[in-house]
Amino acid sequence: MYILAVMKNLQSKLVNVQATLKAPKNQRNNFGNYNYRSCEDILEAVKPILKKEGLTLMLSDTINNEPLYVVATATISDGTDSLSVSAQAGIDPNKKGMDVAQSFGASSSYARKYALNGLFLIDDTKDADATNTHGKVSKKASTGTLTDSKQWLQKDSVQFKNVLKAIKEKGFTMTDVRQKYKVSKEVEQLLTN
Secondary structure, three states: OHHHHHHHHHHHHHHHHHHHOOOOOOEEEOOOOEEEOOHHHHHHHHHHHHHHHOOEEEEEEEEEOOOOEEEEEEEEEOOOOEEEEEEEEEOOOOOOOOOHHHHHHHHHHHHHHHHHHHHHOOOOOOOHHHHOOOOOOEEOOOOOOEEOOOEEOOOOOHHHHHHHHHHHHHOOOHHHHHHHEEOOHHHHHHHHO
């Protein structure tokens, strides 16, 4: 009976953390034009609540080699009992614009974010991963016709400069760009030269 009471105590504290936690989307992706929350944003918001509840949080990663992916585990503990949630993310060690360490780190951060989302019941249905259409064709409700919702990328525009920066500094490819914009041959040559 004592074990059930102790575990119930941990669960009760976790429910309090889940009900209290507010993790705003403090990050901005100008290329994709959306706000999002990072793993660091969640950790910053949850630390004072964990302290108040007398709980600790540990994050750990394991790597799987075939296929290559990271498993991140978020474990919450009251010093006696613990609960864990895991999430996975693929790793592309050949990602353009990233060295191997950056590729592993990005995948780790992504998996950790989703492990934390699961543990703390953070709903990302309105987050970038859930709402970004990635430039896919959308159906207009008023007419019932299919339209391509992408705009043409214009040279010498703010968007062009953001795309050029994303290609040079973050390893974006023309495939990435075409998910968001229509691109003329002239603009593609300017971006790739």
